[in-house]
Amino acid sequence: DNHTQIRLDSYLSKKKNMTRSSVQSIIKSGLVLVNEKKIIKPSFSIKNGNTIKIINSLTSDNKFSKLNIIYEDDFIFVLEKPAGLIVHHGIKNKGGTLSDYIKILFPEIINVGDTGRNGIVHRLDKDTSGLIVIAKKKSSYIKMIELFKNRKVEKNYLALINGHLDKKTGTIIAPIGRNPKNRTKQTLISSGKQSITSYKLIKEYEKETLVLVSLKTGRMHQIRVHFSSIGHPIVGDKKYGKRNLESNLLKRHFLHANKLKFKHPVEEKILSFSSDLPNDLSRYLENLNS
Template sequence: MNIISKNLNQKEYSFQYSTEKSNPQRIDNFLAKKLNIPRNQIQKSIELNKLKCNGSIIRKASFLLSSGDIIDFELYIEQKPDLSPEKINIEYIYKDKDILLINKPAGIIVHPGTKNPKHTLLNGILNDFPEIKYVGNPERPGIVHRLDKETSGILIVARNNISFDNLTNMFKSRDIHKEYICLVKGILNPVEGTIDSPISRHPKLKIKQAIVKNGKEALTKYKTIKNINDFSLLKIQIFTGRMHQIRVHLSSIGHPVLGDSLYGSKNKILIKRHFLHANKIIFAHPINNNLMKFQIDLPKDLKTILNKI
């Protein structure tokens, strides 16, 4: 086995598979045993096109090996999130010693991850409130829920562990009322309704979610605010917090969010992100139980789109 170290986070392996057994072996099982690594780590490399056999990219972990095959494998080790404080202009719409409420702009990730290890909203929050570094999950401290990168609107952040635990439980028990505004192509009929369809990772495209029979429960309510030409401005309420839930559900009924290239299609209207804004939230304060109610307007870019159509 030849090993070539590219850097501290990445290794390349190149070797020839040989066996006297008559039954073919799956490539993921072989690599997992040979390199003593979990199969899900091999799957991540496959998703990144980092596994080849005889020069061809392998796209399925179930690929069967034959004696004499040449395997080229690049193991990608996930980078740990960079929680270094960064100066970022953040609009705080409310703050006390227990919680923060932020008006998140479109175009910024909420917290660091594999593909975005830094320059996130959380890096800016930690610059302004360093104590949050020790709250909740150490990889995304203080974060009790998320908004997609291109979604704007209200985000709650916990400033201490009691608030973190209480808010987390409130989200799980659906005690937090969340509303969104979105624009979709077409006129919805009926003008209001409920979408109750389970969601899970797309069976083929890993960057997407999809309606899957045995997926996790997902419940979304919509109501038409008004129709503008051949578009519908909707009020959305979600009762579960699945990844891309609103976008998946609206796409499933034939009305994807305007500007959503992942679940819809390119549109003729100039919009740099999808038209989805978290405009309202109602919940009991996690410490003193006071009723907290916040509502914000659409940002300028989305107002401009409404004027264009």
């Protein structure tokens, strides 16, 4: 019957098999079009023959639509962030961030943490892939922030660097701050914050070296700046590296957050997570082997 009317939110929650509250959050975020018009009222009435589209959301064909959540409980969850996804809104980026996708998946998280953070307690650069932990409640957010601040979270990364190292293990200790000549870059600067990066050699290739990196501090671009400062920039790093031809095979820098270990913010048990290299990075290594 052409005259049957139904609320937009109830139609979508049945159709997409999603909870009513998460559908309402998607609608209020301006992600739903009815007959090509943006509708932000969940109670909007639709009828037969209306065309309904969800844009830029987890239910569309967005390349980030399947965020791989590897652990979840009532207080936190851990996911593998794909490369190319910005963690949260900055001055330049205004949409399609990890923070946006989280609020669609977990609408109740919207008020957790600082404005726009949606439970995010630490960040990874846009083109760095790997593990990231998110708090679902204000109490666990505060605790997780504390754990990071007090250096109680073990963070490991796999990085492929240019050239060969003199030593199999080492620690880079040098203060990092914003580059006064270029505000989008960080640099070693005496007025910066003390930063500590430890590394261990895993494998040497003809011109590159795979290292396991552990961070004692978490400054912006820390690993990239530190390795660049000792003459071994991350392969594929356009901001801090050399524009070498090999890295044309790589669409981003070779940096993956592969391990996270910390005490649960509420239950206090030790949690440990690991993440394999994504396909683009493992294929690049296979290429070097052949």
